[in-house]
Amino acid sequence: MGFSDPTKDKAIEEQLVKDLQAGEMRSFEQLANLYQKKIYSLSFNLTRNATDSQDVTQEVLLILFRKGHTFQGKSAFSSWVYRITLNASYMKLRSRKREPSVSIDDLLPSFNKAGFQQEKIQDWSESTESLLFDNETREVIQKAVDLLPDKEKVVFILRDVEGLSTEKVGNILELTIPAVKSRLHRARLFLRKKLANYFGEYKTRKESK
Amino acid sequence: MICCKECIELLHDYLDGELNPEIEASLEEHFADCPPCIAFVNTYKSTTRLCKDTLKSNDIPDAVKSRLKEFVDKNKNT
Structure with a gap:
């Protein structure tokens, strides 16, 4: 077909x-x-x-x-x-013994009292192309997704990986649209932070060579 | 002026083009003056793309494919 x-x-x-x-x-x-x-x-x-x-x-x-x-x-x-x-x-x-889940809040961005970012943010978005099909990179990405709490993980997989619409994900999980969006955003923030540790370090290593 | 925290909270709707034009303009005004937020937006977008590219390619292994075929054939003939 x-x-x-x-x-x-x-x-x-x-x-x-x-x-x-x-x-x-x-x-x-x-x-x-x-x-x-x-x-x-x-x-x-x-x-x-x-x-x-x-x-x-x-x-x-x-x-x-x-x-x-x-x-x-x-x-x-x-x-x-x-x-x-x-x-x-x-x-x-x-039926399987599971890794303890990580608190998502610990990995969300932090801000000062005026609401400005406190961490130094590296832009590693341009340096990921050559690494994408690298086994180590794949493993880092898979592990980061595996660490997401279930509620955020399922929304992230359905919406961002499988490419379903926000409405459809809401329908499958019986969630409101704002709830789908909020969980997806939290998942992306968590994953961004996890990948930042990996790609940011890689970029620093490459630049110091 | 809108702060980084507000920008990041609105990022999902901003990237989906779902903000009202006035709020969208204030976000862009902030970005123009805030390199850390630009870096944040770029890496936020990359995160989604990288995860999708990595996880989307879960092809069914051939051995599993043939077991599934046997399974379907068996059931459709019952």
Whole structure:
């Protein structure tokens, strides 16, 4: 199936969902093909474990297969799939010993009484290109995201990584638009600070050579 | 004049183009005079881009892909 025209793709997907609701199982395979990468990717970003993500993907596909006909269409089909994926991923995480989460407030920017920035801010935005595909950089970025508290992490992954709209994220997580925006902003501030420690140091090292 | 703290609080809406023009103009006036905030904005934007580029490429490993295919085939035939 081609994915060149978003309106056409949406219409095809809507038809597949209708078929699934009507118990037409041929549409299951096509929907599974459409969604398995999204399910796997979201689950992997939450669990950071290939086996868990495979299990989650299978569980979600099984729910689509067995319960697809009960989908009522009150919200978008994709929102339903994302919600099931999140629940299945959290079940996996619950059974695992987890790193203690970090307080996000400790890493938010600090200001003086007049509201001006207190820290020295380095601009490392230009020096990241060559490092992007470096394994160490990938690891630093993944670890920083893993350290985010769950509430902020899920918003960040859905909105900034998966590229869903603020409205859609609000719909999936049953949050208001201001709540989505506030969590996303806190997540970005936290990650910026974490990456600043890494890229800022790299830039200083490079400049002192 | 608007301070750094207010600018950073409004950054999300500023980058999404959702501020009213008057507030947007005061932010830009502040940025013109505040190199630390410019550095902050640039690195805030880079953070989003870097994380997206790193995390978006979670391709399903081939072995997992074929297990999923087996799984789908098994179910569609039941």
